[in-house]
Amino acid sequence: MTTTTPNRIADVLTRHEQPILEDWLREQLAALSARQDLISEADLRRQSTEFLALFTPACRMGNLTDITTPEWKPGCDFLGDVSRSRAIQGFSPSETATFVFSLKQPLFTRLRQELGTDATALAEEMWSATVLLDKLGLYTTEVYQKTREEVIKRQQTDMLELSTPVVKLWDGIIALPLIGTLDSGRTNVMMNTLLQNIVATGSSIAIVDITGVPTVDTLVAQYLLKTVYAARLMGAECIISGIRPQIAQTMVHLGVEFGNVVTKSTLADALSYAFRQIGCTVTKPAQRA
Amino acid sequence: MNSTKSNTLALRSCEDIVHVRQTVRTWMVEQRFTLVDQTKMVTATSELARNAVDYAGGGTAQLELLEESGRIGIRVLIEDHGPGIANIEQAMTDGFTSGQGMGLGLGGSKRLVDDFEIWSEPGKGTRVSITRWK
Numbered sequence: 001m002t003t004t005t006p007n008r009i010a011d012v013l014t015r016h017e018q019p020i021l022e023d024w025l026r027e028q029l030a031a032l033s034a035r036q037d038l039i040s041e042a043d044l045r046r047q048s049t050e051f052l053a054l055f056t057p058a059c060r061m062g063n064l065t066d067i068t069t070p071e072w073k074p075g076c077d078f079l080g081d082v083s084r085s086r087a088i089q090g091f092s093p094s095e096t097a098t099f100v101f102s103l104k105q106p107l108f109t110r111l112r113q114e115l116g117t118d119a120t121a122l123a124e125e126m127w128s129a130t131v132l133l134d135k136l137g138l139y140t141t142e143v144y145q146k147t148r149e150e151v152i153k154r155q156q157t158d159m160l161e162l163s164t165p166v167v168k169l170w171d172g173i174i175a176l177p178l179i180g181t182l183d184s185g186r187t188n189v190m191m192n193t194l195l196q197n198i199v200a201t202g203s204s205i206a207i208v209d210i211t212g213v214p215t216v217d218t219l220v221a222q223y224l225l226k227t228v229y230a231a232r233l234m235g236a237e238c239i240i241s242g243i244r245p246q247i248a249q250t251m252v253h254l255g256v257e258f259g260n261v262v263t264k265s266t267l268a269d270a271l272s273y274a275f276r277q278i279g280c281t282v283t284k285p286a287q288r289a
Numbered sequence: 290m291n292s293t294k295s296n297t298l299a300l301r302s303c304e305d306i307v308h309v310r311q312t313v314r315t316w317m318v319e320q321r322f323t324l325v326d327q328t329k330m331v332t333a334t335s336e337l338a339r340n341a342v343d344y345a346g347g348g349t350a351q352l353e354l355l356e357e358s359g360r361i362g363i364r365v366l367i368e369d370h371g372p373g374i375a376n377i378e379q380a381m382t383d384g385f386t387s388g389q390g391m392g393l394g395l396g397g398s399k400r401l402v403d404d405f406e407i408w409s410e411p412g413k414g415t416r417v418s419i420t421r422w423k
Binding site for chain 2: 145181183214215216217218221222245246247249250253254255256
C-alpha cells in the first residue's frame with residue numbers, strides 16, 4: 001500500500017516540525033548573516049513558525065502543483081506580506097526569495113531519513129517538494145517586484161508635484177523655476193499649475209526659469225512656447241529666463257525662434273524687466289553720512 | 290579612424306532618450322569637450338532619438354569614441370526599423386514635419402554637429418550618424 005504523494009511531505013513536516021524549523025532558521029541566518037541589521041532572529045523565528053503552520057495544512061490538502069487554489073491562499077497571502085515588508089526594508093530580491101528556498105534543505109534531509117530505502121518514493125517526493133517550493137519562491141519575487149514598482153510609481157508622482165512649485169515674487173509677478181528633464185508628463189503638470197496660479201493670484205506676469213533644465217531641444221522649446229501662448233491668451237505676459245550661453249547657441253543652430261517672446265539670461269534680469277512692466281521701481285536706500 | 294570605445298543603448302521610451310542623452314553627456318565630459326560642444330551634441334542626439342521613438346516605435350543608439358590622427362570625436366548612430374523617410378530632402382527642410390513637432394529636428398541636428406549622414410529606405414528604416422570632433 002502506498003500513501004498518496006502529498007501526505008508524505010505533510011507527515012514529515014508534522015512529525016519533524018521542530019527540527020525542520022531549527023534547521024531552516026539556521027539556513028536563513030547563514031544566508032542573511034550580513035543583514036541582521038534589517039531583521040532580528042526573533043522576527044525571523046516568528047515568520048518561519050507562522051509560515052510552517054500555514055504550509056503544512058496546505059500540503060495535507062493534497063495539491064502540490066497549483067498554488068493558486070484556495071487552500072494555498074493563506075500561505076501565499078502570508079508570503080506576500082513577508083515579501084512586501086522585505087522589499088520596503090531594503091532586502092534584495094534573492095534575499096527575499098531565500099526565505100522559501102532555504103526550506104528545501106531541511107525538508108529534503110528529513111524526507112531522506114524517512115524514505116531512505118525507497119528510492120523511487122524519495123525521488124518523487126523531492127521532485128514535488130522542489131516544484132512547490134520553487135513556485136512559492138518565485139511568488140515572493142513577483143510580490144517583491146510589484147512592491148518595488150509601486151514605490152517607484154509613488155516616487156515619480158511625488159517628484160511631479162515637488163518639481164513644479166509656483167512661487168510668488170511680488171504682487172502680480174509669479175515664477176516657475178524648472179529643474180530637471182522636461183518630458184510630456186511633467187510639462188503638462190507644469191503648464192496646468194502655472195496657468196491656474198495666474199488666475200488664482202491675478203498675476204499679470206509669469207516668469208518661467210529654465211536654469212535647471214539641462215537639455216533644451218525642439219520638444220522642450222515647443223512646450224515652452226505653448227505655455228507662453230496659453231498664458232498670453234489669459235492676459236498674462238510670460239517671460240522665459242535662465243537661457244545660458246550654450247543653450248542660446250544651440251537654439252540658434254537648431255533654428256528655434258522665440259519670436260516676440262521675452263527671454264532673459266537670468267531670473268534677476270527677468271524680475272527687473274517685470275518690475276518695469278508693472279511700473280515698480282527699485283531704489284537702494286540712500287547712503288547714510 | 291579608430292574606434293576606442295563603443296556602447297549600444299536601446300531606444301524604446303522617453304526614459305531611454307534621457308538615458309542616451311546622459312550617456313553622451315558623460316562621455317563628452319570625460320573627453321573634456323566644451324560646454325557648448327556638449328550641449329550641441331546632446332541636443333542633436335535628443336532630436337534624433339526622439340524621432341526614432343516617436344515615428345519608428347523605437348530603435349538603438351550606438352555611441353562611439355573615435356580617434357583620428359590625435360583628434361578625438363564622438364559619434365552617435367541612431368538606427369530604427371520604422372517606416373523610413375521617402376523624401377529626405379523634404380524631411381531635412383526646416384518647418385517640415387509629418388507629426389506634431391516643430392519640424393526642426395533633422396535640419397537642426399545637422400547644423401549642431403560636424404558630420405551628419407543619413408540613410409533611409411521606405412518600409413525598412415532609418416539610420417542617422419552624427420559626429421562631433423573636439
